[in-house]
Amino acid sequence: MDMSLPAPTVRTTCPYCGVGCGVTATVKPGTIPIIAGDARHAASGGRLCVKGAALGETLDLDGRLLYPHIREEGAMRRAGWDEALERVAGGFARIIEEYGPDAVALYVSGQLLTEDYYVANKFMKGYVGSANIDTNSRLCMSSSVAGHKRAFGEDLVPGCYEDFELADLVVLVGSNTAWCHPTLFQRILKAKEARPGLRIVAIDPRRTATCELADLHLPIKPGTDVWLFNGLLTYLARHGHADAAFVQAQTEGLEGALATADTDCSDPVQVARICRVDPGKLLAFYEAFAASDKVVSAYSQGVNQSSSGTDKVNAIINCHLLTGRIGRPGMGPFSLTGQPNAMGGREVGGLANMLAAHMDLDNPAQRELVRSFWDAPRIADKPGLKAVDLFRAVEEGKVKAVWIMATNPLVSLPDAEKVRRALDKCELVVVSDIVAATDTNDYADVLLPALGWGEKDGTVTNSERRISRQRAFLPAPGEARADWRALCEVARRMGFTGFGYEDAHAIFDEHARLSGWRNDAHNRRVFDISGLAGMHRKDYDALEPVQWPVAPGSSEGTQRLFADCRFAHANGKARFIATAPRAPVHAVDEDFPLALNTGRLRDQWHTMTRTGKSPRLANHAPEPTIDLHPHDALLCGVREGELARVTSRWGAMVARVAHGGGIARGSVFVPIHWSGQTASDARVGALVNPVVDPVSGEPEFKHTPVRVEPFVVEWQAFVLSRTPLAVDKVANWTRVQGAGFVRYELGGRGPAQAGWARTLLDVDEEADWIEYDDAGAGVYRAAHLVEGRLQACIFVTRGGALPPRQWLAGLFAQETLAPGERATLLAGRAPLAGADPGPTVCSCFGVGRNTIYAAIRKQGLETTAQVTSCLKAGGNCGSCVPEIGKLLAEARCGESERG
Ligand SMILES: Nc1nc2c(c(=O)[nH]1)N[C@H]1C(S)=C(S)[C@@H](COP(=O)(O)OP(=O)(O)OC[C@H]3O[C@@H](n4cnc5c(=O)[nH]c(N)nc54)[C@H](O)[C@@H]3O)O[C@H]1N2
Ligand SMILES: Nc1nc2c(c(=O)[nH]1)N[C@H]1C(S)=C(S)[C@@H](COP(=O)(O)OP(=O)(O)OC[C@H]3O[C@@H](n4cnc5c(=O)[nH]c(N)nc54)[C@H](O)[C@@H]3O)O[C@H]1N2
Ligand code: SF4
Ligand SMILES: [Mo]
DSSP states (O other): OOTTSOOOEEEEEOSSSTTOOEEEEEOOTTSOOEEEEOTTOTTTTTOOOHHHHTGGGGOSOTTBOOSOEEEETTEEEEOOHHHHHHHHHHHHHHHHHHHOGGGEEEEEOTTSOHHHHHHHHIIIIIIIOOOOEEEGGGGTTHHHHHHHHHHHSSOOOOOOTHHHHHOSEEEEESOOHHHHSHHHHHHHHHHHHHOTTOEEEEEOSSOOHHHHHSSEEEOOOTTOHHHHHHHHHHHHHHTTOOOHHHHHHHEEOHHHHHHHHHHHHSOHHHHHHHHTSOHHHHHHHHHHHHHOSSEEEEEOHHHHSSTTHHHHHHHHHHHHHHTTOSSSTTOEEEEOOOSTTHHHHHHTTOSTTOOSTTOOTTOHHHHHHHHHHHTOSOOOOSOOOOHHHHHHHHHTTSOOEEEEESOOHHHHSSSHHHHHHHHHHOSEEEEEESBSOOTTGGGOSEEEEBOOTTTOOEEEEOTTSEEEEEOOOSOOOTTOBOHHHHHHHHHHHTTOOSOOOOSHHHHHHHHHHHHHTTOSTTSOOSOOOGGGTTOOHHHHHTOOOEESOOOTTOOOOOSOSOTTOOOSSTTSOEEOOOOOOOOOSSOOOSSSOEEEEEEOOTTOOTTOTTGGGOHHHHSSOOSOEEEEOHHHHHHHTOOTTSEEEEEOSSOEEEEEEEOOSOOOTTEEEEESOOOTTTBSSOOGGGTSOOOBOTTTOOBOTTOEEEEEEEOOOSEEEEEEESSOOOOTTSSEEEEEEOSSSEEEEEEEOSOOSHHHHHHHHTOOTTSEEEEEEETTTTEEEEEEEETTEEEEEEEEESSSOOOOSHHHHHHTTOSSOOHHHHHHGGGTSOSSOOOOOOSEEETTTTEEHHHHHHHHHHHTOOSHHHHHHHHOTTSSSOTTHHHHHHHHHHHHHHHHHHO
16 A cells, blocks of 8 residues: 555444444554544434443454354354355255245344345345344344334334424434443533523433433433323323324324313322322423423333333324324434434344335235335235244254354343253354353354444444445455345245346345335335436445435435324324333342342443453443442442342342432342453343233343342452463452553452462563462552563462552553552552542543542533533543533532531
C-alpha cells in the first residue's frame, strides 16, 4: 500500500444496539482502525457511546474462530470447509429424510445482517419446508411485534428519533435508555437543554441512570405496567382527553378495552396502591400525559420481557390511540429495539410464526405468493417452534439437528441448564460464531467461523426503520466466511437451487423485490422497499441510510407511518386491545422471597464476546454483582462486598453483593453479561424461569422468585497477570481483560500462600519473586517480575480489605518498574501516595469516582457541565452524566450533613 495516500475511511454502522449509529473506520496499516462517529448518519449525527467508541479495541484476532472444526471422538479438530459443510448438509438431509423437516431447526439472531437472515429464512421455510427457524429476537422484541400486529395489523413502528426531540413529554417505560440506547438518550437531553419544557418520565422498578435524569420517576412494583396504563386509559377517557373523531373514524374496539380497564383500574388511588407508587406522582404522570399532545411513549425490555409483555405493549398503544397521538411529529408509541438488526430480522420473517417480507404463514395466498416468488419446492404451512419451545423439543429429542448462528443460547435463554442438557443430547449441533470459546460452542459438533463486524457486508435496520449499510473495512481473517455463504453452501449441497448468490447485493435485491411482489390491494404490506430493488452494485455500496417504506420508483424513504391515519388491518382501522392485567406467573413466596430482575450494564454487550476484549470497557463493572436493597441484604445475612449465592427453582449463581443500583425492597438485580468464560458461576440465565408470554412467546426475564444467602469463602484475592491462569480449582472466580493483563477476582477455601500462589501463577524457583506473608493478619501478597517488568501480582486476604486495583493495573503498561515502585508494589500503592482514582465512572476519558468526588468537593463544582470542563468526564459520549449527577448530589448531601 502506498503510505503517502490518505488512509481510507469507510462509513459503516455500529454492530451493537438498535439506535444504529453511523461509524467511520479509518484503516492504517499496522495500527488498529480508528473509529469515529459519522456526522452524516441521520440516526446519530456523529455521536457514539463508549461501546461504539471502543470498537477498535475489539477487532484483533485473539480468540477468534478462524477455521471450521468438527467433533471427532468427543474432541474438536480443525477441518476444511468442504468437510464441515458436508457434515452439516449430510446431517440435515439424513435427519429430514428419516424424521421429516420439523426434526431440524435454525436458531439465529438479530445480530445477523438482513442478507444472512433472508437466506436463513428462505432455506428453512421454502426449501427444508419447516418454519422451525426462530431467533434471539424472540427473547427481545417479539412482544412488540405481537403488539404491533394486534393494534396496527402489521409489525410497524410508527415514528422516528426526531419525534423524541419534538415531543413535550417523553415517557420511558422499562427502558434504561441512558445505558442501553445512549446516543438517543443524549439526543433527548440535548433537546431538553434547548427546550426545558420537554419533560421526561421514567417508569422502572429500579432507580436507573435514566431515572436519575428524568423529571419524574415512577418506581413501580415489577410487572404492574398494565394496571398503570389501563389506569391512564380510563383517566384520559374520563377527563375528556379522547380524540373522539379519530377514535370514531380510525379505530375499533375502544369499548372493550375501556370496560376491561375500568374493571380494576378506574381509581388512580387503587392503581397507585397496586403499582406501589406514590398516588401524587401517579396523578402527576397522568396529568402530564393528558396535558401534552406531543407524547412519545418509548419502551423496551421492562415491557417486552414479561409473561404479559404483549398486553403491556397494547396497553401503552391504547393510550395513544385514544388520544389520536400517532402518525404526527413528536408523538407515538415507540418500541426501542435492542440488537443492531432486530428490525431487519422481522422484515425478512426470521421469527418462527412469520413468513417473509411481513407476510403471514397462516395466509394461504401469501404462502403461495412467497413460494412462487422463490420458486421453492415447498413452503412451511404452519408456525414453527418458538425459542423456548424449540430447545425443549431438542431436549425431548423431537428436534435432532440445530444450527445456531450469532447467538449464545447457553447463556441467554431462560432455564439455561435445560439448554445445556438439550444440546448435550442433540444429534447434530452446528454453531456459527466469530469467537472460538463460548459456552454454546462447547456443545457444537460442527463449528463454522463467521465474518465479524468490519469484515462482513450488508444491511441492518434500526429502531426507526432506517436501513443502513454495514461495510467491510478489514480482510476476511483465516478461513472465516459470511454467514449467508455458509447457508448457501449447505443449501447447494442439499440439492436446493435458488442459492447461487454472488454477493450480499444480490440477496438484498431479491429481498427488496419480494417486498413489492404482488403488494397490491389483495396482499397489501406496508413493508415495501421495492424502490431499492434493481440498484447497481455500486449504488448498493453507496446506499445512504433510508427509512422504509421506500415506494416503488422512488429512493426516498418515509419518516413516519400512519400520517394518513390508515392502518394495516383490512378495514384500515387500528384496534384497541382489551388488556386484563395479570401478575407475573411465578409469585415470590417464603422459600423464594425476592424477585430477580435481570438486565444490562452500561459498558458491556450481552455475553461479552466482543466488548469483553476492551480494557476500557471492563473498568466500569469489573465483576458480576447481585444488587439489592440494604435492608433485604440484612435479612438475607449478606454484606456488601462479600459473595452471595442467588438460587431459584431453576438454578443458582454466585456474585458479589452490591447496593447503589437503586433497587427497591423485594427485588434483586443481576446483570446478564457473565458466562462460563468470564466467571465460575455467574450465568444468570441458569436461574431465570422459562415462563413465556402466551401471545408472543417472549420469556419473563425480569421476574423470577429467588433467595439470596451468603456464599462463604475463607479468603478473597485478586490477581493481575499478563497470561491467563488456570483458576478452575478456586471456589469462585471472575475475570476481565485489562490493558496488558487479565484481572481475576478470587474467593477460595483452604490454603492460599506461597506454594499455592507460585503454582497458580506458574512461577519457578529461579524467578524474581517478591512476597509478603503475614499469616497472623491473614495477608499474603506476591509479585513476579521478569527483567524488571511486572509479570503478575497476587493479593490475598482472610478478612481485611484488598488494595485498589487501579495503580497496580497501570504498572502493566511499563517496560520496567522504577525502584520506588518495586518497593511499594506489595503495598499496592504508588510511592508518592497518589490518590486512588476509584472505580471508573467515565470510560471515555478513564476518570474515576474518587477523582470526580474530590474535584467536586475541592473546587465547589455544582453542575455536570462544570465537572466536564474541569476533568473532561462526561464530555464525550455522555453515558456517565447520570453517575456524575449522582456524585454531585452525594457531595451536596455530605455538605448539608456536616451543616
Ligand atoms: N450497554 C448495553 N446496551 C444495550 C445492550 C447491552 O447488552 N448492553 N443490549 C441491547 C439489547 S439487545 C436490548 S434488548 C436493549 C435492552 O434495553 P433495556 O430494555 O433498556 O435494558 P434492560 O436492562 O434489559 O431493562 C430495562 C429496564 O427494565 C426494568 N424493568 C424490570 N421489570 C420491569 C417492569 O415490570 N416494568 C417496567 N416498567 N420496567 C421493568 C429494569 O429494571 C431495567 O432497568 O439494550 C440494547 N442496548
Ligand atoms: N436473563 C436475561 N437473559 C436475556 C436477556 C435479559 O434481559 N435477561 N435479554 C435477552 C435479549 S433482549 C437478547 S437480544 C439476548 C442476547 O443474547 P445472545 O444473542 O445470546 O448474546 P450475544 O453475546 O450477543 O451473542 C451473539 C453471539 O454471536 C457471535 N457473533 C457476533 N457477530 C457474529 C456474526 O457476524 N456471525 C456469527 N455467526 N456470530 C457472530 C458473538 O461472538 C456471540 O457469541 O439475550 C437475551 N437473554
Ligand atoms: S448508542 Fe452506542 S451501542 Fe448503540 S449504536 Fe450507537 S454507538 Fe453503537
Ligand atoms: Mo435484545
